[in-house]
Amino acid sequence: MAAALDLVLNYFSWSKDKFIQTYFGKKEAILKRATSEDSWKKIVDPLSKNQRDIVVDDQEKNRLILAGPGSGKTRVIVHRVAYLLRVLRAPATAIVVLAFNRHAANEIRERIQSLVGRDSFGVTVMTYHSMAMRLTGVRFNRDENVDEARLAAVLEDAINMLGGGIKTARSEDDNDLREQVLRGYRYILVDEYQDIDELQYQLISALAGRNLDDDQRLCILAVGDDDQNIYSFRKTSNEYIERFQNDYEADIHYLIENYRSTKNIISASNLLIEKNAGRLKYDHPIEINKARKHEAAGGDWSKLDLWRGEIVCLQLANEDREEGNLQAQAILQRLTRLIENGANWSDCAILARTHKFLQPIQA
Template sequence: MLDNLNEMQKKAVFETKGPILVLAGAGSGKTRVLTSKIYYLLKEKGVRKSEILAITFTNKAAKEMRERVESLLEEDVSGMWIGTFHSICVRILRRYADRLGYTSGFSIYDRTDSKTLLKEVYKRLDISDKTIEYNLVLNKISDAKNNLVFPEDYTKYYGNDFASIKISEIYGLYEDLKKEYNAFDFDDLIIKTLILLVSFDDALEYYQDKFSYIFVDEYQDTNKTQYELVKLLSKKHMNVTAVGDNDQSIYGWRGADISNILNFEKDFEASQVIKLERNYRSTSEILNAANELIKNNDQKYLKKLWTDKSSGKKPIYLNLPSDMDTAYKLVQKVNELLYKGEALSEMAILYRTNAESRQLEEALIAYGINYVVVGGLKFYERKEIKDIVAYLTIFMNKTDDVSFRRIINVPRRGIGEKEFRKGR
C-alpha cells in the first residue's frame, strides 16, 4: 500500500520524528498521506492507537479519515482520537468538567440556544435588541473568544465606546448564566479546554504524555485558540504533522489566521517542510490557470501544481454585471449542454452563499429544468428535532434553563412567564 505513494508523499509518511509541515496543494492526496502515516506508525513503528491524536475541521472529514484508517488496518478504530477540534475538546471537558465548576452532563448550546439566552441577558440588563442587535453581539462574543479575550478585558482590546462597554456587560452576564445553567456554547469548547489545561498541571501532563503524535488537517484555517491548543498538547513530544495549503486560506472572516501556517518553522524548532505539488484531480489546463493566479500571492511558501493529465478544456471566466445575469448565463449553458445530449446528473452549479440560490432557481424554473438543492434546511435546525433534543437535554441536565424554556409549552400548555418563574 505504501509503495503506491509518490516520492514526496513517501517522505511525508516516513518522516516520523519532530514537527513536519506538509504543504499540500489541491488534489495532492493529503488525506491519503495522513491516513498512510497513521497506518505506518501503528503497523511499522509499534505506536499504540491511544498515542495518536488526529484533528480535522469537519465531522465529514473526521468520518472519512476514521473509515480510511479502519480500512487500512482492517480493525475497529472507533476508540481512536480522530475528530474535529470541538469534538476532541468535548471529550477532554467531559472528563474534567468538575475542575471548571461544571458537571460532566453539561449542555452544548447552538446559535439558537445562545440567542435565547441572550434575550434573558438583555431583559436582566434592561437593554433593547433595537439598541444592539442579537446577532451582532453573538458575533462579537465569538470573535472575542476565538482571540482569547475575556469579558473583563473586552474594552481593552475592542475599544471603550458605548457599544463596546455594553457588549462587555452582556458578555459577562451571558457567561455567568451559562455556568449557572451548566452549559457551554460552541466557542467555549476550545477556550475552556485551554483554561483547563493551563490551570491544572495534572490534566495537561496527562494529555501531553498521552499524545505522542499529533496530526492537524487544514492547518491554514486554524484560529488563535486552535493554534494554542496544538502548541500546548504537542509541547512534550513535538511530533506534530500539520497539513495545509497557504494558498487556500479563505476563512479569515471566521478567525482563521494564515500566519499560523506561515510561522510554523518559527513556532516549532527543527521542523521540516514537505511540499505535495502533484495534483491527481485536475487537468493541466486548470492547474496552469491556478498557478498563474497563485504566483501573484505575496507569500513565504511557493508551490507549482502539476499533473500528467494533459487533456482537458480550458476554464472559462466571465465577468457579468449582476447576480441575475450570472444565474441566467449559467442556466443557459446548462440548457446548451442538455441539447448536446449531456445528462443533468453530470452537472452541478456551485455558489458561495445560500442567498445566491434564489436567482439560480428562478432561472432554472424559467428554462423548465428540473433541479435539486443539495442540503437545504439542516436536520438539527428543524423545530421538531430541536424540541426533542431539548427534552433529552433536560433529562441529563435539569439546570439547563434554555432547554427548559424551549419545551415548557411544547406541546402547548398555556404556561405564561409568571407561572414559568413560579415553577422554576
C-alpha cells in the same frame, strides 16, 4: 506437513543468513518491517514518491506539509497513521488527529479503519471543539442552543488545563494532570492547518507541549496550504501556518501534484494565485500528476466542450433589470450544449452569490 516440519527444524538449526536466503530470497527488507508484505503494500503502494517520503519516515520529527488542492492531503494523514500503527507499532491510544469539522473527522476515521481495520480502534480523531470537550469533561444536550461564546469558553478551559503551552514553573501535580488528560498521546496530526484561528492555535500548541521540555512534547505533523485560507471572516489567519516552522522547528515538505483537476484549471489557478504576495509555495506551483501529464489539457471536457475548447472562460451577459434572467439563459444554453455533446447533468455545478440568482435557473 513434511515441508512445514523442515521449515521449523531448519529455523532452529540453520544460520540466520542461510534460513533467510532459502525461504525469503530477496525479501529481507520486508522482514525488518513489523507488518506483513500485504499490509505494507496497502499502506505504501497507493502513494506518490513525495507522499511516500512523508508517510514512511521513521524519524520522530515535526513536519509541515504544504499541500496544494487535490494533492492527497487527507491521504497522507490516513496513511501516516496506518504506518505508525502497523510498521512503527505505536499504540492506537498514542495518536490524535484534529480535523476542521465533523465531516472531515468522520472521513478520516473511516479511511483509517478501512486501511488497518481493528488496529485503528483507539485512535482519537476529533474536531477542536470535541477535543476540548473531552479534555474538560463538558457535555452539551442535543437540544441545547450552543453559541460561539460557549464553545470558545470550552476551548479556553482546555488550553488553561494544559498549561496554555507556555513554559512556566509547573508542579508535579500539573505535569501529572497533563499526562492524565492526554492519555499518553505521542503523535498529533492536524488537517487543514491554514484554517485555524487564535484559540485553535493555542489548543494545538498546548496539546503539543510546544514550550515544554523535550520529553513532554508530542511529535506534530500538520497539513495545510496558505493559498486555501478562505475563512478570514471567522478570524483565521495565514499567520499561524507561516509561524509553524519556527514554532516547532519543523521540516517542510511540498505536495504539488494535483490528482483532481485538468491542466487548464491548474494553469488558470496558478496564474491567479501567483499574484498573491508572501506565499509559502511561491516557488512550488501546482502541476498535474504524472499519470495524467499526457492527457488533453481539458481532460474529458476536451471532447464534450467543443464550443469554447474546454478552457476556463468568462462570459459576459448584459443583465436586463426587468427580465433579470439573461445570465440564467446563458448558463442554461451552455449546459444544454454540453449535455447534447454527451455530458451528464451530474457533471455540472452552478454557484451563485445568493439564492435569488439561482431562482431563474431553477425555474
